Amino acid sequence: MYDVAVLGGGLAGLTNAYLLAKVGYKVILFEKGNYPQHKVCGEYVSNEVLPFLKQNNLYPKNVRPSQINKFQLTTQTGKSVALTLDKGAFGISRFAFDDYLYQKCRDIGVVCLTKTKVHNCVFEDPHFNIFSSKGMYQAYYAVGSFGKKSNLDRVLNRHIKPEKSSYLGVKYHIKTDFSLNTVALHNFRGGYCGVNKIEGDLYNICYLTKGNNLKQSGSIKSMEMDVLFKNPYIKELFKSSDFIFNKPLIINNINFNKKQLIENYLITCGDTAGLITPLCGNGMAMAIHSGKLLAEIIIQNKARPDLRNEIQNIYSHEWNRLFSNRLKWGRKLHPLFGNYALSNAALALAKFFPDLAKKLISKTHGKSFI
Numbered sequence: 046m047y048d049v050a051v052l053g054g055g056l057a058g059l060t061n062a063y064l065l066a067k068v069g070y071k072v073i074l075f076e077k078g079n080y081p082q083h084k085v086c087g088e089y090v091s092n093e094v095l096p097f098l099k100q101n102n103l104y105p106k107n108v109r110p111s112q113i114n115k116f117q118l119t120t121q122t123g124k125s126v127a128l129t130l131d132k133g134a135f136g137i138s139r140f141a142f143d144d145y146l147y148q149k150c151r152d153i154g155v156v157c158l159t160k161t162k163v164h165n166c167v168f169e170d171p172h173f174n175i176f177s178s179k180g181m182y183q184a185y186y187a188v189g190s191f192g193k194k195s196n197l198d199r200v201l202n203r204h205i206k207p208e209k210s211s212y213l214g215v216k217y218h219i220k221t222d223f224s225l226n227t228v229a230l231h232n233f234r235g236g237y238c239g240v241n242k243i244e245g246d247l248y249n250i251c252y253l254t255k256g257n258n259l260k261q262s263g264s265i266k267s268m269e270m271d272v273l274f275k276n277p278y279i280k281e282l283f284k285s286s287d288f289i290f291n292k293p294l295i296i297n298n299i300n301f302n303k304k305q306l307i308e309n310y311l312i313t314c315g316d317t318a319g320l321i322t323p324l325c326g327n328g329m330a331m332a333i334h335s336g337k338l339l340a341e342i343i344i345q346n347k348a349r350p351d352l353r354n355e356i357q358n359i360y361s362h363e364w365n366r367l368f369s370n371r372l373k374w375g376r377k378l379h380p381l382f383g384n385y386a387l388s389n390a391a392l393a394l395a396k397f398f399p400d401l402a403k404k405l406i407s408k409t410h411g412k413s414f415i
């Protein structure tokens with residue numbers, strides 16, 4: 046019998062498992078993939094997590110993440126504006142970051158089952174039965190950290206409103222000649238494309254597009270040429286870079302709608318609890334922060350099964366206080382990008398009212414935390 050079972054080993058699950066194991070909890074973590082592994086992500090991590098990571102010795106200094114403090118916004122017609130970022134960010138691949146946290150979890154005694162898919166998680170008072178590809182396990186608490194899209198959404202019968210239009214995420218690693226400390230957000234019809242440096246001499250290109258673009262063009266390559274290359278900044282970037290992967294990494298059917306925080310006593314964190322639109326660049330910070338928040342609340346209440354309802358109530362209250370407004374702002378700002386008129390308006394705002402633009406950016410970000 047474990048104290049806590051963590052279902053999904055991304056940033057939220059790894060942070061949660063690490064903090065619980067650090068104070069002596071018996072933690073088991075299930076990850077269907079393996080480490081290190083690539084993930085579709087812009088790999089731009091808001092600095093709001095820095096004090097926490099450093100304090101807990103979780104900042105992967107040895108990987109030498111890039112340091113980002115400038116923001117460039119371009120429109121489909123090639124207009125551009127630059128802003129400085131007050132808080133800034135660091136750039137690191139998920140390949141390196143998740144693996145770093147995984148090693149930390151192992152070192153501190155988390156039982157990490159990789160290549161292990163959870164098929165179901167059933168609450169039978171006072172514990173959970175977790176059915177996985179490596180057999181059945183039991184734990185008093187179960188944490189749902191299985192990301193933005195998982196078989197568990199269907200198995201647990203989660204009611205998530207479908208998106209009006211489906212979204213697709215595409216990622217590459219490249220070598221290129223671009224600023225070391227800038228994150229660029231290039232608009233195109235029906236989407237936007239981020240570029241920033243990560244570790245070593247690598248850069249990340251990651252874009253989000255409406256599924257319609259792909260449907261109309263027939264393939265990723267044609268879509269890039271037909272749609273993305275209309276923005277001269279994207280065209281130039283693709284033409285002048287060396288691509289590291291043989292083919293892009295793709296994720297489809299991304300859903301930004303509201304989700305239930307607790308599913309039959311399974312408490313969720315990270316993207317499983319709510320996915321912020323990628324243009325905000327702080328889904329990873331929210332994943333780490335919510336994994337930490339949940340660990341602390343479980344620890345404060347000593348994971349007593351009779352306090353289950355209390356733990357859920359405190360977590361729901363705190364989660365909403367910290368994250369729900371940011372998610373709302375993310376949803377509000379999302380339509381500004383990928384739309385010709387609105388992205389021009391966003392650019393004009395950033396150009397003529399930079400302080401207002403910074404204020405809008407800050408609405409989607411949280412305060413630094415320890």
Ligand SMILES: Cc1cc2nc3c(=O)[nH]c(=O)nc-3n(C[C@H](O)[C@H](O)[C@H](O)COP(=O)(O)OP(=O)(O)OC[C@H]3O[C@@H](n4cnc5c(N)ncnc54)[C@H](O)[C@@H]3O)c2cc1C
Pocket residue numbers: 052053054055056057058075076077078084085086087088089090091161162163164190191192193194195196197213214215251252253299314315316317320321323326327328329330332
């Ligand atoms: C296109 C795009 C670009 C983005 N760019 C950025 C960015 O630049 N900056 C930023 O901060 N955020 C960005 N995000 C958001 C960020 O990627 C997520 O918010 C973050 O990965 C959430 O971490 P997580 O731990 O919740 O989920 P994940 O990292 O997705 O981890 C979930 C884990 O659960 C595992 N899993 C799923 N189902 C099961 C199962 N049944 N059994 C076992 N394991 C399972 C998965 O394999 C996965 O490893 C972007 C998102 C998208 C879509």
